[in-house]
Amino acid sequence: MTCPICSRGTQESYCDFHRMAHDNLTKAYVEWRDAMNITWEEYLKIVADNPNTGQWAIEVARDLLGKGVERPAI
Amino acid sequence: MERKVEQSRHTLVLAEKPEAARRIAEALDQKGKAARLDMRGVPYFRAENNGRTIVVVPALGHLYTVAQERGRRDYYPVFNYRWVPKYVENGRDKQVRTFIEAIDELSRGASERINACDYDIEGSTIGYTILKYACGEKERDAKRMRFSTLMDQEIQDAYRSLSPSLDLNLVEAGLTRHEVDWLWGVNLSRALMLAAKHWSGRYATLSTGRVQGPTLNFLVEREKEIRSFVPTPFWNLNAKAEIGDALYDVAYENEKIPKRDLASKILEETSGKDGTIEDIQVKSYHQAPPTPFDLGSLQSDAYRHFGYTPSRTLNIAERLYLSAFISYPRTSSQKLPPAIGYADILRSLGKRKEYKDLVEIVLSKRDLKPQEGKKDDPAHPAIYPTGNAPQTALSPPEEKLLDLITKRFFAVFGDTALRQSMRVVIKVNGHTFYLSGRRILKEGWLKLYQPYAKEDEVVLPTLEIGQRIPLRQVAIEDKFVQPPPRYNPSSVLRLMEEEGIGTKATRASIVDTLYDRGYVRDERMVVTDLGFTVTETLERNSPRIVSVKFTRELEEKMEKIETGSELRENVLAEAIGRLKPILEELRSRETSIGQTLSEAIRRAQLEKRIIGPCPRCRTGNLIIIYSRKSGKRFAGCTNFRNGTCQAAFPLPQHLYGVKPARRSCKVCQWPMVEVKPKEKRPWNLCLNPDCPSKAKYRRNEG
Numbered sequence: 207m208t209c210p211i212c213s214r215g216t217q218e219s220y221c222d223f224h225r226m227a228h229d230n231l232t233k234a235y236v237e238w239r240d241a242m243n244i245t246w247e248e249y250l251k252i253v254a255d256n257p258n259t260g261q262w263a264i265e266v267a268r269d270l271l272g273k274g275v276e277r278p279a280i
Numbered sequence: 281m282e283r284k285v286e287q288s289r290h291t292l293v294l295a296e297k298p299e300a301a302r303r304i305a306e307a308l309d310q311k312g313k314a315a316r317l318d319m320r321g322v323p324y325f326r327a328e329n330n331g332r333t334i335v336v337v338p339a340l341g342h343l344y345t346v347a348q349e350r351g352r353r354d355y356y357p358v359f360n361y362r363w364v365p366k367y368v369e370n371g372r373d374k375q376v377r378t379f380i381e382a383i384d385e386l387s388r389g390a391s392e393r394i395n396a397c398d399y400d401i402e403g404s405t406i407g408y409t410i411l412k413y414a415c416g417e418k419e420r421d422a423k424r425m426r427f428s429t430l431m432d433q434e435i436q437d438a439y440r441s442l443s444p445s446l447d448l449n450l451v452e453a454g455l456t457r458h459e460v461d462w463l464w465g466v467n468l469s470r471a472l473m474l475a476a477k478h479w480s481g482r483y484a485t486l487s488t489g490r491v492q493g494p495t496l497n498f499l500v501e502r503e504k505e506i507r508s509f510v511p512t513p514f515w516n517l518n519a520k521a522e523i524g525d526a527l528y529d530v531a532y533e534n535e536k537i538p539k540r541d542l543a544s545k546i547l548e549e550t551s552g553k554d555g556t557i558e559d560i561q562v563k564s565y566h567q568a569p570p571t572p573f574d575l576g577s578l579q580s581d582a583y584r585h586f587g588y589t590p591s592r593t594l595n596i597a598e599r600l601y602l603s604a605f606i607s608y609p610r611t612s613s614q615k616l617p618p619a620i621g622y623a624d625i626l627r628s629l630g631k632r633k634e635y636k637d638l639v640e641i642v643l644s645k646r647d648l649k650p651q652e653g654k655k656d657d658p659a660h661p662a663i664y665p666t667g668n669a670p671q672t673a674l675s676p677p678e679e680k681l682l683d684l685i686t687k688r689f690f691a692v693f694g695d696t697a698l699r700q701s702m703r704v705v706i707k708v709n710g711h712t713f714y715l716s717g718r719r720i721l722k723e724g725w726l727k728l729y730q731p732y733a734k735e736d737e738v739v740l741p742t743l744e745i746g747q748r749i750p751l752r753q754v755a756i757e758d759k760f761v762q763p764p765p766r767y768n769p770s771s772v773l774r775l776m777e778e779e780g781i782g783t784k785a786t787r788a789s790i791v792d793t794l795y796d797r798g799y800v801r802d803e804r805m806v807v808t809d810l811g812f813t814v815t816e817t818l819e820r821n822s823p824r825i826v827s828v829k830f831t832r833e834l835e836e837k838m839e840k841i842e843t844g845s846e847l848r849e850n851v852l853a854e855a856i857g858r859l860k861p862i863l864e865e866l867r868s869r870e871t872s873i874g875q876t877l878s879e880a881i882r883r884a885q886l887e888k889r890i891i892g893p894c895p896r897c898r899t900g901n902l903i904i905i906y907s908r909k910s911g912k913r914f915a916g917c918t919n920f921r922n923g924t925c926q927a928a929f930p931l932p933q934h935l936y937g938v939k940p941a942r943r944s945c946k947v948c949q950w951p952m953v954e955v956k957p958k959e960k961r962p963w964n965l966c967l968n969p970d971c972p973s974k975a976k977y978r979r980n981e982g
Contacts, residue, residue, distance in 0.1 A: 237513075256760060
């Protein structure tokens, strides 16, 4: 199985690097939701366009938006 | 001339570099005019000193290096090595051969030999290997000269008080360090390169090493944090306090307001309102002078003030040392012993009109006592200016660095500065704002260290508790938590020093190697795909290679050799003992390592050619392409292969180097390439043939 973003080999949905970014995205959503009361999808769009967001996090955010993945249970 | 020298039973003095040789010879010649001679292009100097002829001959830094003793070069592990002339290992070092031959010849007639190379681990090793191999095992009865500046007086004193033998502990430590680094570097690098070659059939230069591996790992860990970083929002409340006719910035009590609604509520409650001064807190504090420069702090300050990389600073500092303007720069010391003669140096510096006033301030002190740091170096004091005035114009970088070192020297003798900070607490409708002021009550050393010391002041008017303060321009600012900063060449050097890996002499070159190998790019160091893959591969297959703990342990043991509390044989045996299982691990996984590295190398080579997004189709990338038919290069779109984009643009040809500029044109936003004519400065070229910035050239041509 390969990472859908970078094609590195992986046993999970993302490679180690993009999984790290995915974890960070999930954790940060709690702060964004409390701060601005926004939906998961709105959040992903904002984060993907933020110049401070890391490249892997942007790639994961775009991948999730493309897939229309529902927000994780937090 | 050569025969005369041979017959004269002279003293042979070895210097590390030609300029050092000249200065040593002139200092030792009783008339101060040593004769400059030449042996097949190698300069050397003859001085007369109390009826004795002294021949001073330079090296070119290291003339000998560690090399594989026997066997193929495309094989590992290799544990057989010996010291050989550098030209044997590297055919490009042809000059080394003539220097070794000249030293050999000049040594034959000598009755006494002295190592006067820089007094540190490298200088001791350079002198030892020359005496042993070029002079024919003369290291046992050779003497050692120790000095920290190339000033006449210090060289003469050093000659009068020669050490009767070489500093063998330093020599042993130096030999061990070179041998351990060679064993690790050659074996690990070959393991990587051969794995890639066996997989892809192509050769590529890859390297890692005892210090290089952990250093790259630091950068990779930081890069991972940055690339996976997700910013979180917070809000700032900005406002200004109106006092008299002036507006002053005030800060809200919470630097970060975590919710937008809360920030809006505070804005509503404070906007257009008047506040009242509830408290005025005044604090005075002393600021001690800085400590003298050791190499690390000099490199750090030169980067901060001038943007010089650590290796550039070291090169400039070495030139200043060889010209006798500063003391020996490869030092860890932050101490200045009285023996260097503070007052004499200051008086010499005071002869330059730009320093006259500052020197008067320092010399007016009753007691000249420098502020010193904790770090010490048994071989050399901290870096200081010798007081020698340049007779010819220095290059601007030399001038700047010498000024920094000189003013730092003044500053360490300065008085403590006295600063005052004031915090005014303003209550506005239940919310607190702070108005901050700061000023200098007594300049002390700050005056001596301009423009390098910050003197930023915010002087507040007279205020009193209960005073009414109208708040103006209250506004909310959207903010985001920032990712951790990238390392730069200076901060990574500091990190290596803190982590205890590498030496002051080697750290800067290791950072340069990371750039040369293509593992990192840009001043704010970005780890490339190749850098990532190499570290990832090593970490996955043998984590000890990138472990800072292991490197530090070995480093500590090598330092113990310098003090005679550890044996060189033990350290070498341990280094080999630790290396063997790592190499076995790497070999057992050679196929998977080779595949991963080969793919990364292929991507890196492609990445090097990518200029930027194609402005025509907007889906492909423009890359540098070499035409097989014409041999010419041009920029073409990657979508050419699937037939969807025909975009192609001419590039300058053979006399110019061309590479992606990694920036877009300020005028038309098209990608740019960096064009480098031979031996000239590079310039950026926009690929857009119709770019408005080229209108002038079109008119000229038209």
